[in-house]
Amino acid sequence: YSSMAYDPTSRRTVLFGGAPGGQKLEKPRCDTWAYDLAKNTWTQLSPPTSPSARGWHAMAFDAATGKIVLFGGGADRNHFQNDTWLFDSSSNTWSRAS
Numbered sequence: 001y002s003s004m005a006y007d008p009t010s011r012r013t014v015l016f017g018g019a020p021g022g023q024k025l026e027k028p029r030c031d032t033w034a035y036d037l038a039k040n041t042w043t044q045l046s047p048p049t050s051p052s053a054r055g056w057h058a059m060a061f062d063a064a065t066g067k068i069v070l071f072g073g074g075a076d077r078n079h080f081q082n083d084t085w086l087f088d089s090s091s092n093t094w095s096r097a098s
Contacts, residue, residue: 001055002029005068008061010089011037014068019055019076028055028075032087032094050094051085062086069097 002018013035019028030053032045051057057073068087074080084097 003057003059003070003073004035005059005061007068007089009066010034012089013037014059014087014089016051016059016070016087017054017057017073028053028073030054032092034089034092045092047087047092047094051083051096052081054081056080070094 001021002015004013004015006013015033015035017029017031020026030050032047032050033042034045035042051070052075054073054075056077057070059068059070062069065086068089070085070087072081086095086097
């Protein structure tokens with residue numbers, strides 16, 4: 001249960017976190033990955049800050065700001081976040097939206 005969004009400016013798809021599915025409940029992840037369409041490669045990014053570990057979140061590209069927007073999700077199926085984060089593909093950084 002992860003989420004990803006395509007950034008047409010960088011021509012990369014960015015994936016954040018996720019919670020493994022199935023019978024066994026495992027801890028969600030808080031890693032950021034980018035898939036480069038031109039090179040056909042995945043790269044794990046190391047932004048200085050990021051959203052907390054979560055699954056069941058949503059992501060989309062915002063053409064007005066040129067950033068990827070992440071909303072919600074949670075550490076498990078019973079505790080969800082109500083926060084919004086922005087990912088800037090040009091600097092590989094997350095920032096919390098105010």
